[in-house]
Amino acid sequence: MNRGNLAEDPRVDRPSSSRYSRYGREGNALLYVSDREWKKVLAEEKAASARQSRKKSSAGVKSVHSAKRNVYAAEQTQGRDKGVSAPAAAFSKLEVGMHGRLFGVKENSAASASESERRKANGPVWRPEPAAGGKAASDLERRMEEASSVFGTVKMARPYLNAPNPLLESRNIRRAESRKVRQAESRKVRPAESWNIRPAESRNSRPAGPAADRRQPAKAERSQKTVSPVSLRKVLVASGVGLLTAGYIAAGVHFSDHFYPSTEFFGIKASGLTVAEVKRQVEKKVEGYQLQIKGRSSSSSSSGTGDRITADEIGMKYRDNGMIDRSMKQQYSVVWPVALLKTILVPNEEKLGTEYNSSLVDSTIRNLTLFDSSRVIEPKNAELKYTADGAVITKEVMGTRLDYDKTKAAIIHALNDGSTSIDLEKEGLYQNPEVYADDDALNEKVKALNQVLGANVTLGMGDQSVQINPRMTAQTFLSLDMDGNYYVDDSKVASYVVKLADRTDTVGRKRTFRTSLGTTVELEGGDYGWTLDADSTAQELEEALKEKKKEALEPVYFTTGLCRDKNDIGTTYVEIDLTNQHMWFYKNGSLVVDTPVVTGNPQKNNETPSGGVWSLKGKYRNATLKGEGYATPVDYWLPFNGGVGIHDLQKRYYFGGSVYNGAGSHGCINTPLAAVKLIYNGIGAGTPVVVYKDDSQEAVSQNTGMQDIRTITSYIEAQYGTVSDDADSEDETSRSTQSAEVQR
Structure with missing residues (x-):
């Protein structure tokens, strides 16, 4: 318009x-x-x-x-x-x-x-x-x-x-009619004419008259607009509401004497059961009750596996304490949806009435394999482990050590709850290590150590040899600088070598010696043994550590012996017993000769020095021994302590016994010719010579007494063989005349 x-x-x-x-x-x-x-x-x-x-x-x-x-x-x-x-x-x-x-x-x-x-x-x-x-x-x-x-x-x-607006009214009427047709087609519902519904106009008809004529068109038009089909949706909704109401009432009646879903007593699902039914199942469950105990397994032990506690072992019985009846009364079936939701969200925490013998529980728990000391493994922290190449981390050992009091409390709690199993690992009852392999500080330390470790040096010292490996290097020779880096500390190396010398040097040190007669004597003097050059040895060791060498390193010595073992006398030595006036010579553990001898005369202050070990200074043939007022030629001369040595004396007829007290030597060891020949051919320079006194009853009782030369020679030749006088030993060092001075 x-x-x-x-x-x-x-x-x-x-x-x-x-x-x-x-x-x-x-x-x-x-x-x-x-x-x-x-x-x-x-x-x-x-x-x-x-x-x-x-x-x-x-x-x-x-x-x-x-x-x-x-x-x-x-x-x-x-x-x-x-x-x-x-x-x-x-x-x-x-x-x-x-x-x-x-x-x-x-x-x-x-x-x-x-x-x-x-x-x-x-x-x-x-x-x-x-x-x-x-x-x-x-x-x-x-x-x-x-x-x-x-x-x-x-x-x-x-x-x-x-x-109404005449122009708009006609258009609205046409739109309304078109909309009704579309709705009927889309919903597949018959139009209003197909429903047997009497139009509003016929229901509201009135007698004709001026007023009726005026209002009738409007009423007819309104009736035509308000006529609509009965909604199927409303019918369905009404039916659904009715069904839901009936279902709600039926469920309330059912739950008035039956337990809700999710209800559980002593491990028994009580959903849909009455009070009496639940009690019967609880009694049956208690009679056959078993608590399975799961422990921590390990590679070397299956501690805890298969452990269990039964109702018979602890005398467990069911005692009705009214809990099940109270739970039924608290269901409130009138508002069962709310009560059901509460049952799901808030489980029943009341305890069933059970009783058992506490003393039986304690003894049963103690007898579990969990507490068998022969099977228990102690927990162990992760720690550094050193190999030939450096440092690594050893994994922690979890162990199977349990805290008895806490474990007992947890088991009793499970019995009270009616639990059928308990996992001690999940309960946190084991004693665990404090340091694990993924510890940051531990890993950082390993990384820093491996920057300097790697040397593997062996200091050759017989049965006292020292293996300087990465472990020893890290523990003994390393220090940290200002930046937190490890380095080989030369002062620590020198200090270590000094301590090593003090521990292994043998010259002048006390020794315990087991005699040929089976007794034991203490030795302290003499000049035989080992003396380490600490400065030179420390320098060589420090260099080997810094260069990460893997080799054997021979220490530097001032003096040496034949054997570097802790018992440095070894198995090759000469043994002289002044008390029994007897001498033995062993080579590589075998007895070469034993013979009576005559030592220095104590009456004239010429007693042979004793109580120590001396080193043989050499061996000589056809020497002349000179002293104050005498000059004595000998065929074999073996000096070991200044002018004191072992030699033959062919003009002497008796040896052993107490000859030395009145007719002893100037301090040397007078030996039968047959015996000295054997010693000379088997001995070498540096051989230890042990001289001691043994006044023990055991030693004195074995004294053979004085013997003549013929008897001695026959015995020696029969036992050990003979040696020609013309035979030259490869160990002979000199044939020149020697001068011997007797010690005081």
Whole structure:
């Protein structure tokens, strides 16, 4: 619809149509412009009506009202027939003004003047324009004219504003009908006509009359719009609600004496069971109850595997303490959904009534294999382990050591709860190590150590040899610098070698010696043994550690012996017993010769030095021994302590016994020729010579006494063989004459 051009109204400063003006000027009739003017017009109409009511009789007023009703009925009928309302048909144009108001405009220039005068007196009068060939419109005009002739100008209450918009109404009706058809097709529901529903019009029918004629079209139209099919969804919803209500009540009745799902007593699922049924199952469960105990397994032990405690072992019985009955009373079946949810979210924490013998429990637990000391493995921390190449980390040992008190408490708690199994590992009852293999500090230390470790040096010292491996290097020779790095500390190396010398040097050190007679003597003097050069040895060791050498390293010595073992006398030595005046010679553990001898004369202060070990300084043939007032030629000379040595003395006829007390030597060891030959051929320089006194009863009792040379020679030759005088030993060092000085 075209609204036309709007212009300013000169009277009220409101916009209106530019083609029409107020009150029929220029031959046009403009009915309404704005709300404000409409209120003003209403007030004027009310005042005019009041004035006319006072002038006219009540019969005239009734006639007017009847005429209005007839006019309205005719308008409604004509609107239904043509799709346009009766008031709209009375105008030649319809326009939309401000605020969406509908304007009806009737163009009639002939009646403009008289109409203006009448409007001033009685207000605006509406006259419907005759429709083409329309009888209803002519009747309407006729009745309006008759009413005007009798009572003056009839002022209507603007029925066209109260009626629906004729242009919009027809379009809305068509849209509603189209929407109903689409909804019926999409939902596959029969249209309203197929349902045997009586229309609202027939149900609300009334006797014909003026008022009924006027209201009947609107009612019929409303009935046509409100008729709708019975919703299947509503029926289903109503049915569902009924079923749910019935189910809710049935469930409440059921749960009044049956336990909810998720209910559990002593490991028994009580869902759907009555109190009596649960009690019977509990009694049966207690009779056959067993608590399985799972311990920590290890590679060397299966401690705890298969351990269990039965009801018979501890005397367990069921005692009804009313807990099951209380649980049933607390179900509150009236609000069973809430109570069921509470049962799921908050498990029952009450304890069943059971009883057992506490002393039997304690003895049963102590007899478990978990506490068998022969199977228990102690926990061990992860730690450094050194190999030939450096440091590594050994994995921790978890062990199987349990805390008895805590374990006992956990087992009793499981018995009280009715648990069928308990995992001691999960309960945290084992004593665990404190340091694990993934410890950061431990791994950092290993990394730093491996920067300097790697040497593997062996210091050769017989049975006292020292293996300097990465472990010993890290523990003995390394230090940390300011940056936290490890290095070989030369001061620690030197200190270690000094301590090593003090521990292994043997010269002048005390020794315990087991004699040929089976006794034991203490030795301390002499010059035989080993003396380490600490400075030179420390320097060589430090170099080997820094260069990470893997080799044997021979220490540097000032003095050496034949054997580097802790017992450095070894298995090759000469043994001289001054008390029993006897001598033995062993080579590589075998006895070469034993013979009686004559040692220094103590009566003349020529006693042979004793109580120590001396090193043989050499061996000589055909030497002349000289001293103060004497010169004695000998065939064999074996010195070991200054001028004191072993030699033959062919002019001596008796050996052994107590000969030395009155006719002893100047300090040397006078030996039979047959014996000295054997010693000379088997001995070498550096051989230890042990000289001691043994006054023990065991040693003295074995004294062979004094023997003559013939008996001695026969015995030696028979036992050990003979040696030719002309045989030269490869160990002979000199044939020159030697001078011997007797010790005091």
